[in-house]
Amino acid sequence: MFKKLTVAVAAASAMGFSALAVSETVPSPLxxxxxxxxxTLASDYIWRGQSQTAGEAAIQGSLDVAHESGLYAGIWASNVDDAAFPGNTSGADIEVDYYVGYGYGFTDDISADLQLAKYTYPQASEWNGYEIIPSITAYGFTLGYKYGVETGVHPSYTWAGYEYELPYETTLFASYGYTDSKGGSEDYNDWAVGVGKSLFGLDVTLTYTDTDISSADCEATYGKDDYCDSNLTVAVSKSF
Structure with a gap:
């Protein structure tokens, strides 16, 4: 596995802890x-502190291909619940994301990544969108920025994260993010802390997430006041 690609491709997946647990190297003339x-099987699909499955379980999968030069591409999919999208009555039940990017490792501890991601909802195309995502990682700390490429509105997300390797194949991780909707909806902060461990060939994560969205604002946006509440999510992943 290419050391300089680890952070780049892991960042592309919502379950970054397990994204590159196993890989197959394929030689080619190129x-x-x-x-x-x-x-991945998760008790909820949490996106920036908010449930995308209305508090229900999520089944997710990804396919990643990375070249030794640092270029990579992938696809990621999950079930969603249209109730988690304000104003959406299309019955959307799946999200499919595509991404391409380039990751480079300056040293074993410092790397950078630039990615273009497309988010699609086959039954609700009004929610489709693109993001340009630069990030840099150094000594376990990551600082990243997501810039929404949309006509007239360019929402953004800035986040900082940290991962620390503990003994016994255990990882401690935490993140803090800020969503700037640029007038599209309410701006807010979210945070997460969790632990991941490899057990019997599986990657298991336990993550606590929360936001500073008030119950009143959450109900005004989603029609329910619990979509933005704190959440304890369990996820089990298997890589092939």
Whole structure:
């Protein structure tokens, strides 16, 4: 597995802890490629502190291909619940994301990544969108920025994260993010802290998430006041 690609491709997946747990190196005349697939079962799909499945379980999967040069591409999918999208009555029940990017490792501890991601909802195209995502990681700390490419409105998300390797194949991680909707909806902060561990060939994560969205604002946006509440999510992933 290419050391300089680890952070780059892991950042592309919502379950970054397990995104590159296993990979297959494929030689070719154009250089070596790393190919990995991951399947995840989670008690909820949390996006920036908010449930995308209305508090229900999520089944997710990804396919990542990374070239030794640092270029990579992938696809990620999850079930969603249209109730988690304000004003959406289309019955959307799936999200499919596509991404391409370039990651480079300056040293074993410092790397940078630039990614273009497209988010699609086959039954609710009004929610489709693009983001340009630069990030830099150094000694376990990551600072990143997501710039929404939309006509007239360019929402953004800024986040900082930290991962620390504990003994016994255990990882401690935390993040803090700020959503700037640029007038599209309410701006807010979210945060998360969790732990991940490899057990019997599976990657298990336990994550606590929360936001500073008030119950009143949450109900005004989603029709319910619990979509933005604190959440304790369990996820189990298997990489192939």
């Amino acid at each position: 250089g070596d490629f790393d190919v990995s697939m991951t399947a």
